[in-house]
Amino acid sequence: MRWLASLFYFKILGWKVAGNLSLEIKKCVIIVVPHTSWHDFYIGAIIRKIIGLEINFIAKKELFDSPFGWYFQWMGGSPINRTSKQNKVDEVVKIFNSKETFRLALAPEGTRKKVNSWKTGFYYIALAAQVPIICIAFDYGTKTVKIAPPFYPSGNINFDLPKLKEFYKGVVGKIPENT
Numbered sequence: 001m002r003w004l005a006s007l008f009y010f011k012i013l014g015w016k017v018a019g020n021l022s023l024e025i026k027k028c029v030i031i032v033v034p035h036t037s038w039h040d041f042y043i044g045a046i047i048r049k050i051i052g053l054e055i056n057f058i059a060k061k062e063l064f065d066s067p068f069g070w071y072f073q074w075m076g077g078s079p080i081n082r083t084s085k086q087n088k089v090d091e092v093v094k095i096f097n098s099k100e101t102f103r104l105a106l107a108p109e110g111t112r113k114k115v116n117s118w119k120t121g122f123y124y125i126a127l128a129a130q131v132p133i134i135c136i137a138f139d140y141g142t143k144t145v146k147i148a149p150p151f152y153p154s155g156n157i158n159f160d161l162p163k164l165k166e167f168y169k170g171v172v173g174k175i176p177e178n179t
Helices: 002-012 039-051 069-074 088-098 121-129 157-166
Strands: 016-018 027-033 057-060 077-080 102-106 133-139 144-147
Touching (some): 016 039, 039 133, 057 102, 088 102, 088 121, 121 157
Parallel strands (some): 016 144, 027 133, 057 077
Antiparallel strands (some): 133 144
């Protein structure tokens, strides 16, 4: 399946990859920006197959009870309780602590619409779980998935966030006006 994903991604779609995600990093928070379209999901799924690494996501626990719950688990999903009384950061850190390998992919914008600021849960999850943050950009302007080296949060979000955002300068999402 890897060769088929590579054929489709590189030859048919005409995309490329810049950077890499080390096999040695078993736990991390991956932030994917910009997230402007549902197309990001299949690009991510194809890239995951090509690089051959388990990459995970979290979703509301109700999705895992549905008839398609098996699919979400097979795709690397972990259920979380999204009720307002739950501390989501602590809940996700428990998932990190319970697994040998957990590379959590998140979209800090929290939506496919245009936003003025990122949600910061990803940062506090990485900090509490003591794992690096890996920036990944789906640049539809250049048809490139860009992967940054690991970034270890210092605990000073006001210092770290501008550094993380710098990686995404000039990147264009599938729907450019939502970038």
